[in-house]
Amino acid sequence: MKKYTSVQDVDNLEGLVQEALHLKENPYKYKKLGENKTLGLIFLNPSLRTRLSTQKAAQNLGMNVMVMNLDKEGWALETKEGAIMNGTTVEHIKDAAAAMGQYCDIIGIRSFPKLQNREEDYNEELLQQFITYSKVPIVSLESATRHPLQSLADLLTITENKPAGKKPKVVLTWAPHIKSIPQCVANSFAEWMNQADVELVITHPEGYSLADEFTAGATVTTNQDEALQDADFVYVKNWSSYEDYGKVLTDGNGWMMTNEKLQKTNNAKVMHCLPVRRNVELSDEILDGPNSLVLEQANNRTYAAQAVLKRMLETM
Numbered sequence: 208m209k210k211y212t213s214v215q216d217v218d219n220l221e222g223l224v225q226e227a228l229h230l231k232e233n234p235y236k237y238k239k240l241g242e243n244k245t246l247g248l249i250f251l252n253p254s255l256r257t258r259l260s261t262q263k264a265a266q267n268l269g270m271n272v273m274v275m276n277l278d279k280e281g282w283a284l285e286t287k288e289g290a291i292m293n294g295t296t297v298e299h300i301k302d303a304a305a306a307m308g309q310y311c312d313i314i315g316i317r318s319f320p321k322l323q324n325r326e327e328d329y330n331e332e333l334l335q336q337f338i339t340y341s342k343v344p345i346v347s348l349e350s351a352t353r354h355p356l357q358s359l360a361d362l363l364t365i366t367e368n369k370p371a372g373k374k375p376k377v378v379l380t381w382a383p384h385i386k387s388i389p390q391c392v393a394n395s396f397a398e399w400m401n402q403a404d405v406e407l408v409i410t411h412p413e414g415y416s417l418a419d420e421f422t423a424g425a426t427v428t429t430n431q432d433e434a435l436q437d438a439d440f441v442y443v444k445n446w447s448s449y450e451d452y453g454k455v456l457t458d459g460n461g462w463m464m465t466n467e468k469l470q471k472t473n474n475a476k477v478m479h480c481l482p483v484r485r486n487v488e489l490s491d492e493i494l495d496g497p498n499s500l501v502l503e504q505a506n507n508r509t510y511a512a513q514a515v516l517k518r519m520l521e522t523m
C-alpha cells in the first residue's frame with residue numbers, strides 16, 4: 208500500500224478488517240517489521256486519539272515515531288505553485304514535504320478544511336502535495352474531506368458488535384453542534400459503509416446533504432424517527448452544510464440522540480468518533496450507558512492504524 212487516503216486505496220477491505228482484528232489479538236507479533244523504520248506524524252490541527260493511537264500502532268510494529276505540530280512549530284507554508292514568496296509564508300510545501308521525506312519512511316498528515324471555499328477544500332491540495340513531494344507512503348490522519356483511519360476503526364467496531372445472522376442496519380444521523388464542523392467524518396463513514404456488508408441509512412435536516420460521491424447507494428431521509436426504526440447501529444455526528452458550504456443552518460433542536468429515541472431502534476449500539484460535545488450532540492445517558500461503543504471505537508483506532516502501517520511496511 209503506497210497511500211491511505213480513502214477506501215479506494217484498500218484493495219481488499221474484508222482482508223484489512225480481518226488483519227486489524229488479528230493484530231488486536233496479537234499486537235506485538237510483527238515487532239521486527241518496523242525495526243529501523245521511522246513514521247513522521249504531521250499535525251496542522253489538534254488531536255488526541257489519532258496522535259496517540261497511531262504512535263502506539265507504530266510502536267507495536269517496532270517503528271520509531273517523530274511528531275510535529277507543523278502549524279505551531281514549523282515555518283509558515285506556501286502551497287501555491289510559482290508563488291513569489293515575498294509575503295508571510297516562509298517555506299514552500301514542495302521543499303518542506305521533500306525534506307520530511309528524507310527523514311521518514313512513512314508520513315501521516317492531518318489537515319482540516321478551512322470551510323470557506325468548497326472547491327479548494329475538496330481538491331485536497333495539501334494532502335496531494337505531500338503525496339507528490341515527500342516521495343514516501345502517506346497516511347491521512349484526517350484530511351479536508353475524509354477520515355479513513357477513523358472509518359476503518361468504525362468498521363472494526365461494527366464487525367465485532369453486529370448481530371449474528373443478519374445484515375446490520377446502520378444509521379448515520381446528523382446531530383446538533385455549536386459551530387461549523389467539517390463533513391470529513393460523515394463523508395468517510397458513508398463511503399466506507401457503502402463498501403461494507405451493511406444497510407446504510409443517512410438522516411439529517413434539510414440543507415445538510417453530503418456529496419453524492421460519498422453517499423451514493425445509501426438511503427437518505429430528513430425524517431430521523433423513520434430512519435431510526437429497527438437500527439442496529441446509530442452513528443452520531445455533526446457536520447456543516449455542503450450545499451451552503453460550511454454554514455450552520457439550524458440549531459438542530461430535537462436532533463440530539465437520547466434514550467427515548469433509542470426505543471425506536473433494535474436496541475442499537477451508539478457510535479461517535481469523539482471528541483463529543485456532551486448533551487449537545489449526544490446525551491450523557493447514552494454516552495455513559497450500556498449501548499455506547501465510543502471507547503471501543505477509540506481503542507480500535509490503534510489496530511486500524513497498525514493494519515495500515517503493516518501493509519505499507521510490507522511493500523518496502
Ligand code: CP
Nearest residue numbers: 254255256257480481
Ligand atoms: N476521532 C479523532 O480523530 O479524534 P482526535 O481528533 O482526538 O484525533
